[in-house]
Structures are given as structure tokens and as C-alpha cells.
Amino acid sequence: MTTTLPKMLSFAAPDLREQIEALPASSALIGISTDGRAIAVHLDAESPHVLVCTGTGGGSTTILRSLTAQFLHQGAHALVLDPTQVAHLWAKDLPTVTHRGNVAGIHDALVGLASELKRRLHLDSALDDVPRLIVAIDEANATLRQLARYWETFRQKGDPKTSPAISALEDALHAGREARVHVIFDGRPHTSALGPEAREHFATVILSRFTADTWRRLAPMAGPAQKQSTHLGRFHVVQHGVAHETQAILMTDAEVVGWLTGMTDDAI
Template structure:
């Protein structure tokens, strides 16, 4: 394998912290690339991020690290954590709404639709979204949560109700229109077409792939050629970041522990 400048581990230490501090509020560090340069996401240009790995691939760590960076810059977050363990570090933060029950997740997403309409109205009246706080929707355990929302809606839907769960419709609406009003989705998983649809899935313009099967690679990075041979054997924390559908960078992700993420979000580290 060609030698790269990728470290074995990337932590919140001094020069990494200085790099984070120098970024504008719309940007966060995903990790460092094989060329030794930071791999970042700019939510003003690439509004939604999907992270997909096999079990134990560090997906929750990536979401935690990204979320903490945007909270540090004043964003608010809606954390949807059906597993009830993955993002506990954010629970109790004044700028975080944390939901871990499927009924509460449903209601939170429906409320998100109202917030989206309110923000669009602000833009329509004032011509811009200046002054709108960034809202990051952190969707942990995404695939299973979407399926559960769809299944539960079938059990409670009444005559005259929409066929598709309003919670899923709200998520799709945010994926399509959120970039205009500073609403961004971080999704953990590989959303199925039957729930989110092809167009909804295509809204993720930054995709982080780690230890995924070839089929997942073809779905999210068809323009960059065959899946890398090392996709199933990457070191822990080693991923491929696909941006714009045609640019891929092998990356060692930045890893923040729960206490580090909490400190970063609170502005004390």
C-alpha cells in the first residue's frame, strides 16, 4: 500500500485545536487526509452529511465530533438517539434538544417541519437568512429509526391521514430546503429507498464511508470509480470522505471523547 501522511490517531491536541479555532462557524474538521491537509465540511456549501460504516466503525464518534464543533460556534442541535447511548454526552446542554423515544422523535420531526416553514417565511420576508441560528439535526441509528417511524405510523394512521408519516415527510423537506435556512442533517446509516427515496438520499453532498460493502460504495460514490480495495480493512478511524459525488479522500477522522466533545461544545476546550 502506498505510504501516506495519515496518522494512526487524530486527537484534540495542539495544532489540531488551533486549526479548529481558525475555521469559520460554517466549517468543521472531519479529519486529516493522506496529503497531511485537513479534510473539512462547510455546511454553507455542503449542507447535509451522511456517515455509513459497518458495526463498530466509529460512526457515532464522527457524529459526536462534528456536532461538538458546530455547537462550539453557537449552533443548536436536535439529537435523535433511538439507541439511547450513542450521544448521551450532549444530553443536558442548553443548546441541545435530546430525544431517544420513538414517539418523541416523531413529534420532534413534526415540529421541525414547523420550524422549517417559519425560517422560510423569514427568508421570504427579509430576503436572507441572516440572524437565523444554525440548527443541526443529528440522526443516530438512522436506518432503524426511519423504519420504526414508518411502521409505527401504519399502526396509528387514521382515514384521511397522509400515507407517509409526517415525521418522514418533515425530514425529507429539511433535506431539500434546509440549506436555504441554516438547517443541516447529520445522518448515521444507509437510508433505504423505500423510506427516504432516491432524491432524499442524494441530498447528502458529503458522505463519509468506512468499512462498507461494495454496494454501499456504488450507491454513494458511483462517479469516483470502483470501491477501494481497502474499504473493508481500514484502520479504526480511517474512512473515505466523498464530496460533491466525484471527489474522494482517504481520511483519518478526528476523534473527540465524550468529555472532549462536551468541553468543545461548551467553549472550554
């Protein structure tokens, strides 16, 4: 049975904020499916990372902002990699967020992530009291290419051939669950950059404006490519081999900052 959904599912909609805030820690609401179910990400279930792959203007930035904001509200910290330098300005001044835009800053942040990953994996105590770390990468494919070129510029004799920033991201994908580090990857994870098993690290795949080839590569377990909707904010969310047509939550920059800082819209 198909449910009629609003053309836009706004964070300001009645009861939606309360529904989001009632979710258990490690979960974030993606949106509402056309059969009326709440479709959420559960980081502690199966693979601990999220893949978002859309065509140009398909809404990937909206998904990254919404999911990252929800985990921040639960007490997580975040590293937001924003190669356009303008897509995630909401993240720049939040105390538990590191926002990086240019390639040098992204490189250094990911090298720092490698150190943090190692620190977490060698802690004597449990990680229950260590904040979850969300690594949100917008336009990831272009970013990985830029990182590879950047490393070629500075690599010295005896340095590894692969960019240490890219290696750090790959390590985070492999050890994410154990270290409470979770990647939200906007793009198509090419095996040449992240290894042949890159796709397997993502239990939740969120698709919009996809080609049949993209569906076949990223969501083969869900059967043939599904018909795409023309509704703004409509995605296909693939989990456990099942695709759910879903109207995603829209959170504006101002709403995210206001929610996370306790400021009213008038004060932002």
C-alpha cells in the same frame, strides 16, 4: 504521496483544537487525509447535508459527535436523534441541543422540525441571524423503520399514509440550504423512505467498513470501491467525486462537553 498519520487523531492533540477553531463558520473538520490535507465539511457549498455510512462499529457515532460539536461551537443549535438512547449522552444537558431517544420523542421532535422549517422559510427578514440547525440522526435506517411502524399504530382515517416525521425529514433535505437546516444522516438513505433523489442531497459522503455495493450506490462518482484500511478511525471521505482516505478526529463525550461549556476535564 502518502503521509504517515497517527493511529488516533485526538481532539487533545497539539494544535488540532486551534486548527478546528480557526475554521470559518459553516465548516467542520472531519480529519486529515493520507496526503496531509485537512478534509472538512462546508455546509454552504453545494448540498448542505452529510451522509455517514459505516458497518457495525465503523465509527459513525464518532463522526456525528465530532461534526455536531463543531457546529455547536460556532453557534448552531442541534436536534440529536439517538435511538439507542446512550450513544449521544453528551448532548442531553447542553442548552442549545434537543436530545431525543425513544421513537415517540423522535417522532414529536421531527414533527416540530416541520413547523420550524416552515417558520424559517416564511421569515420576512434574512436568516443570517437565525442559528444554523443541525439534525443529527444516528442509526437512521432503523429509526425510519420505527417511525413508519409508530405512525401506522396511531394513524387515523384521513391521515396521510406517510409518517409526518419522515415527511418532515424529507422536507428538511429539500429545503435545508434555504432554511439553514442541515442533516447529518448515519445510514444508507433508502429511496423507499426518503424519495428517489435522497442520495443527491448529500455533497459529503463518509464511508467505512463498506461493501462494494454500498460504494457503488453511494459513491459511484469516485470510481471503483477503494481498499479499506484496518486503522481505527480511518474513513473514506467522498467530495466533488474524489475519495480521500482520512483519519477522523476523535472527540470524547467529556471533551465535547468541556469544550462547549468551558468546563475543565476535572470539573465534568
